[in-house]
Every structure is written in C-alpha cells, then in structure tokens.
Amino acid sequence: MRVAIITELAEHGERYVHELVEALNVPQPLVSQHLRVLRGSSVVRAERRGREIAYSLVDQHIAHIVADAVAHVSERVV
Template sequence: MTTAAEDAPLSGLQAASDLLRALSSPVRIGIVRELAAGSRRVHELVEALGVSQPLVSQHLRVLRASRIVTTRRDAREIEYSLLDEHVAHIVLDAIKHTRE
C-alpha cells in the first residue's frame, strides 16, 4: 500500500519544494508570521522585524513572485497580505515545532 505522498506526481513535489525554498529565509518566515495576523504595510514589517526597509522589500519581492503574498494599494502605500492561509500554518507550525 502506498501513501498519498508517494503517489504525488513529481511536478507536485517540485511545487512543494519551490514553496519551501521561498520560505527558506528567517526574514521571509518572519514576514509570513507577521502577515498571519493580518495585512501589513512595509514600514510595519520593518518595525516588527527590526530589519531595514530595503531588506524587507527584497524579501517581499521573493514572496510575491512565489505567490505567497499579494498586494493592495492604499493611497501611497502598499499593503501586503497572505495569498493562502495554509502557508501561515506551515510557518507557524514550524516555529512551534522548533520551540518544543
């Protein structure tokens, strides 16, 4: 008997690998953790993470290209939010797991 994971086509495994690669940075994990609580603007992420604005913007580009976050323009600022709440569960579970 095989498991569902063993039956997954390689393309599905590649997509999962790409998702994990996109999350493979402490800053990106921190961004996802913050966005799990709701939408944030760049300056809010900078403040919460204690890193520079250019660094946050660089990591947001990676997350956006990977279709993990989406944007909404609010006047002159851009608000970021998670495209899929499942990603938040992955990140939050990983953080919880490392603390146990």
C-alpha cells in the first residue's frame, strides 16, 4: 500500500486523501493510516488547505528509489 501511495504521489504530485482513496480503490482509514506512517518517516509532507490536507513527497528521489526497487523485484520474479 505504501509503495502504491508513493507511486501515486510521484506520478500526480500533490494529492488529497479522497483522491488517493479513489485512485487506489481502498478504504479511507487504510490510506490515512499509511500516510501517517509515511509522514512519520519523513517520506511525505502534509499541508492543510482549508478543511483538507494535501500530501506530497518530501523528496522526488524517494520516487526513483521505489521505482528502481519495484523494477528490480519484477525482473527477479520473471
């Protein structure tokens, strides 16, 4: 789930929780729980915009590292 969130943020930039829920087709509490962990690990940042919070990657290098790791695992599975 966290890899999917990171990938979504890398591809689309800033996203609100409801946008991540729709894109990933998972329940909102699950997305929020994983965002809390990612935020606590300084992978994502949160910025309040009115009643909503926009999430984005702290550093785009994180997206590249995750993409490389996923590609590497995919190569080994085949």
